[in-house]
Structure formats: C-alpha cells, structure tokens
Amino acid sequence: MTTADRKAFAGARLVLPGGVVEHGRISVEGSRIAGLGGEPEPGDLDLTGYTVVPGFVDLHVHGGGGASYASGIAEEALTAARTHLAHGTTTTIASTVTGEIDEVCRQAAVLSELVEDGVLAGIHFEGPFISHNRCGAHRPDLLRDPDPALVRKLADAARGHAKMFTLAPELPGGLESVRMLSDLGIIAAVGHTDSDYDLTLAAVDAGATVATHLFNAMPGIQHRAPGPIVALLEDERVTVELINDGIHLHPSVLELAYGTAGAERVALITDAMGAAGMGDGLYPLGPLQVRVENGVARLVEGGSIAGSTLTLDVSFQRAVNVLGLSLNQAVTSLSTVPARLLGLSDSIGSLEAGKNADLVVLDSETLDLVAVMRRGEWIVGADRLTRAHAA
CATH class of the missing domain: 3.20.20.140 (Metal-dependent hydrolases)
Known part of the structure; x- marks a missing residue:
C-alpha cells in the first residue's frame, strides 16, 4: 500500500456510534477506515472546525x-x-x-x-x-x-x-x-x-x-x-x-x-x-x-x-x-x-474501524457540506480542506 492510500485527519468533531468526540482523529487505509482515536501525527490533515459523519x-x-x-x-x-x-x-x-x-x-x-x-x-x-x-x-x-x-x-x-x-x-x-x-x-x-x-x-x-x-x-x-x-x-x-x-x-x-x-x-x-x-x-x-x-x-x-x-x-x-x-x-x-x-451495517452506516471510508465533512458551525469521501477517495471538497489547512 502506497503513502497515497493512507490518509489521516485530526482535530475534527467525529460523530461516532457511542457519541460525539471533539478533536478526534480518523485514519484511512485504501477504501477502509483503519482506526479512530490517538494523538495527531505529522502529516495529518487538520480538520479543526469541521464535523465528520458517515456517508x-x-x-x-x-x-x-x-x-x-x-x-x-x-x-x-x-x-x-x-x-x-x-x-x-x-x-x-x-x-x-x-x-x-x-x-x-x-x-x-x-x-x-x-x-x-x-x-x-x-x-x-x-x-x-x-x-x-x-x-x-x-x-x-x-x-x-x-x-x-x-x-x-x-x-x-x-x-x-x-x-x-x-x-x-x-x-x-x-x-x-x-x-x-x-x-x-x-x-x-x-x-x-x-x-x-x-x-x-x-x-x-x-x-x-x-x-x-x-x-x-x-x-x-x-x-x-x-x-x-x-x-x-x-x-x-x-x-x-x-x-x-x-x-x-x-x-x-x-x-x-x-x-x-x-x-x-x-x-x-x-x-x-x-x-x-x-x-x-x-x-x-x-x-x-x-x-x-x-x-x-x-x-x-x-x-x-x-x-x-x-x-x-x-x-x-x-x-x-x-x-x-x-x-x-x-x-x-x-x-x-x-x-x-439494506443489510449493509457491516460496511457502511457509521464511523467504525473496518468499515468503508465513506465520510461527509461538514462545517461545524453551519453544517454546510464541505467535502465527501467514498471508499477512501475524495469525490468533492478535498481542495477546500487543503486550502483551509494551508490558511
């Protein structure tokens, strides 16, 4: 698996099955969510001010x-x-x-x-x-x-x-x-x-x-x-x-x-x-x-x-x-x-390790849609997140 297949985001509000986690971290490998939690690492995309929910x-x-x-x-x-x-x-x-x-x-x-x-x-x-x-x-x-x-x-x-x-x-x-x-x-x-x-x-x-x-x-x-x-x-x-x-x-x-x-x-x-x-x-x-x-x-x-x-x-x-x-x-x-x-709870429907990396990124204040990821690939909005991180 190449570096491009690995992504990690930190600082976001994560809406998880057990509740809302502030300043959370989510990592993606290939098409799947690899893990949730842990300390931010160098190279993580800073999503402070954003909320991440499942697709x-x-x-x-x-x-x-x-x-x-x-x-x-x-x-x-x-x-x-x-x-x-x-x-x-x-x-x-x-x-x-x-x-x-x-x-x-x-x-x-x-x-x-x-x-x-x-x-x-x-x-x-x-x-x-x-x-x-x-x-x-x-x-x-x-x-x-x-x-x-x-x-x-x-x-x-x-x-x-x-x-x-x-x-x-x-x-x-x-x-x-x-x-x-x-x-x-x-x-x-x-x-x-x-x-x-x-x-x-x-x-x-x-x-x-x-x-x-x-x-x-x-x-x-x-x-x-x-x-x-x-x-x-x-x-x-x-x-x-x-x-x-x-x-x-x-x-x-x-x-x-x-x-x-x-x-x-x-x-x-x-x-x-x-x-x-x-x-x-x-x-x-x-x-x-x-x-x-x-x-x-x-x-x-x-x-x-x-x-x-x-x-x-x-x-x-x-x-x-x-x-x-x-x-x-x-x-x-x-x-x-x-x-x-639909009988698909093993792969979609919530943010959990092992499930598809289907993510929706929202502005935490307005809940306007900012970006969408499907199976580990950005569909829309990746450039907006990168610009916000750079700013």
Missing part, C-alpha cells in the same frame, strides 16, 4: 442532476448517482416509477448493471402496484394490481438486485405479494395506499417492514379511523421513511413521527426527481412531465407534488437546525437505519 444512505430517490433512473439509460443513471454523491449520499438505491411492466423490466436490467459495477446498492420499485386513489405522480392508466407473478417478474428482471417494492396491500394480491417478497428477502413497503388500520397491520404481519414516505400518498389520521399512518408508526417492526424538505411535511409532523417512532426507526429520504441539484424548469418523471418552481416539483397535469428536489446534506442540516435533532440522531436516520435495513 448518507438514500433508500428512495428517482434521479438528480437533470437525469432520471427511470430513463432506462445508463449515462442518465450515472449522472443521477453522481449528483447525489456530491451531496454526501455515498450509498444509493435507484427508485423507478410506474410504467409498462416490460419497460420497467428493461430499466431494471440497466440499473442492475450499475449495481454490479458498484455505483448503486440496489433497486426500489415504486409502482405500478399502488392505489389509484393515492397514485400521486404515477400515471393512473398504468397502475396494476400486485399479482405475485408480475411482482416476481420485476424482481427477476433485477437479477437479484431488487431491494424494495412499494405496494398497496389492500389491492388484490397485495398480502400474497408481501409474503412472497418477504420469502425472497426483498423489502416490502406499504405506500401509495388507501389501506385501513387493520389491513395495514395485516401487511406488517405478512412481512412488510417499511412505510414509503409516511404521511404522503395515504389517508390521514382520523379519530375513529386511524388508518395506515398510526399502524405504521406504532409497530416496532416498521421503519418509516420521511421527506424532510420543508414541503412534504410540516416540522411538527416530523417531530410527531420522531416522538412516536424514535430515530432508530426513521429513515430520512429524498424521494428526489431529476431536478435535484438543478434549477427550476420542466423535467420528466417516467412518462409524466414535472414543472419545478421555487424548488417545488409538481405534475404539469393535475399539480400533484412529484417527488422532491432535496439532497441529503440539506436534509441533515434541517434535521439538526430545524427539527432540533442531535448530531447522533441525524446520523442514525440518514446513515445507520437505512444501512441496517
């Missing part, structure tokens, strides 16, 4: 940088992944949108190649097995009941890289498909659903373990009909996705979710579409057109909210500065919980 993990994202995972074009998928990587998402799941079954299968084949190349960590199928009444930014005429044979067809098209399916369990075949996905080791997520409280619990009993963007695209809470939100929030077997962009959910609703489920059951996601990292304008979302104005994405036809333009560095910043979460709680929801859900 973010996004379970639910449709695109970014003007590109979409649902395009079925490898170059677009690469652009989307690189856009979010530059904002700290070192592990990402590519989310599709509702389309013709054969077309989504074709998209899955393209995305599978990028999983095999190490760009993506898996595929999330959102649609077409969702409710017409709660379809949001999915084309209603392409929706299908979750026939287990069709669900299996999409899973097979992903060549073992399907990580999650979002479906409405109240539809014909819904519970059977949840059981099948559970048996296959694929996450079944309840979302875009008109399900009631009891049927939602039945889906969890059948093996569903995730709530797709909780509160959005499902019935609200009624005092005599608590619906899916209460069922998913109160069941300890369920991880709830939340979109913390200041648009999809009011801060008080996010605080309610955290107060009920706790950070250990919350995964903060982007649900970002192609406009993430870009400006206002017109963008495709699968077969639909989306207009982004002032950072808010809505369907051209109908005006439904169509995903977000969020990146996870902004979500982290909002989690601490707006919601009042501790640094450890924010790391838990943006890194640790999604890594655990």
Whole structure:
C-alpha cells in the first residue's frame, strides 16, 4: 500500500456510534477506515472546525442532476448517482416509477448493471402496484394490481438486485405479494395506499417492514379511523421513511413521527426527481412531465407534488437546525437505519474501524457540506480542506 492510500485527519468533531468526540482523529487505509482515536501525527490533515459523519444512505430517490433512473439509460443513471454523491449520499438505491411492466423490466436490467459495477446498492420499485386513489405522480392508466407473478417478474428482471417494492396491500394480491417478497428477502413497503388500520397491520404481519414516505400518498389520521399512518408508526417492526424538505411535511409532523417512532426507526429520504441539484424548469418523471418552481416539483397535469428536489446534506442540516435533532440522531436516520435495513451495517452506516471510508465533512458551525469521501477517495471538497489547512 502506497503513502497515497493512507490518509489521516485530526482535530475534527467525529460523530461516532457511542457519541460525539471533539478533536478526534480518523485514519484511512485504501477504501477502509483503519482506526479512530490517538494523538495527531505529522502529516495529518487538520480538520479543526469541521464535523465528520458517515456517508448518507438514500433508500428512495428517482434521479438528480437533470437525469432520471427511470430513463432506462445508463449515462442518465450515472449522472443521477453522481449528483447525489456530491451531496454526501455515498450509498444509493435507484427508485423507478410506474410504467409498462416490460419497460420497467428493461430499466431494471440497466440499473442492475450499475449495481454490479458498484455505483448503486440496489433497486426500489415504486409502482405500478399502488392505489389509484393515492397514485400521486404515477400515471393512473398504468397502475396494476400486485399479482405475485408480475411482482416476481420485476424482481427477476433485477437479477437479484431488487431491494424494495412499494405496494398497496389492500389491492388484490397485495398480502400474497408481501409474503412472497418477504420469502425472497426483498423489502416490502406499504405506500401509495388507501389501506385501513387493520389491513395495514395485516401487511406488517405478512412481512412488510417499511412505510414509503409516511404521511404522503395515504389517508390521514382520523379519530375513529386511524388508518395506515398510526399502524405504521406504532409497530416496532416498521421503519418509516420521511421527506424532510420543508414541503412534504410540516416540522411538527416530523417531530410527531420522531416522538412516536424514535430515530432508530426513521429513515430520512429524498424521494428526489431529476431536478435535484438543478434549477427550476420542466423535467420528466417516467412518462409524466414535472414543472419545478421555487424548488417545488409538481405534475404539469393535475399539480400533484412529484417527488422532491432535496439532497441529503440539506436534509441533515434541517434535521439538526430545524427539527432540533442531535448530531447522533441525524446520523442514525440518514446513515445507520437505512444501512441496517439494506443489510449493509457491516460496511457502511457509521464511523467504525473496518468499515468503508465513506465520510461527509461538514462545517461545524453551519453544517454546510464541505467535502465527501467514498471508499477512501475524495469525490468533492478535498481542495477546500487543503486550502483551509494551508490558511
């Protein structure tokens, strides 16, 4: 191993599983974290004034940088992944949108190649097995009941890289498909659903373990009909996705979710579409057109909210500065919980020796993103750190 493969940083605030360490030291060898702690050594990069957290993990994202995972074009998928990587998402799941079954299968084949190349960590199928009444930014005429044979067809098209399916369990075949996905080791997520409280619990009993963007695209809470939100929030077997962009959910609703489920059951996601990292304008979302104005994405036809333009560095910043979460709680929801859900806790999700050197460097005062490292290689910001050290 050459000297270039060894890196060490001292003086930073480190957000570790056991708590926050001030003026900490972290060493990297190759693609892995070699050690944490110890006295600064000559040649260490001084990160005084910076906070280091583990790379973010996004379970639910449709695109970014003007590109979409649902395009079925490898170059677009690469652009989307690189856009979010530059904002700290070192592990990402590519989310599709509702389309013709054969077309989504074709998209899955393209995305599978990028999983095999190490760009993506898996595929999330959102649609077409969702409710017409709660379809949001999915084309209603392409929706299908979750026939287990069709669900299996999409899973097979992903060549073992399907990580999650979002479906409405109240539809014909819904519970059977949840059981099948559970048996296959694929996450079944309840979302875009008109399900009631009891049927939602039945889906969890059948093996569903995730709530797709909780509160959005499902019935609200009624005092005599608590619906899916209460069922998913109160069941300890369920991880709830939340979109913390200041648009999809009011801060008080996010605080309610955290107060009920706790950070250990919350995964903060982007649900970002192609406009993430870009400006206002017109963008495709699968077969639909989306207009982004002032950072808010809505369907051209109908005006439904169509995903977000969020990146996870902004979500982290909002989690601490707006919601009042501790640094450890924010790391838990943006890194640790999604890594655990994907079965990747042995290599990502926290700053620990032996894990991937996936690091996000933040300004300690503002929590603005400064630099990103993935598997020991600087992606963005290394020059800023060097200049700050020299100054």
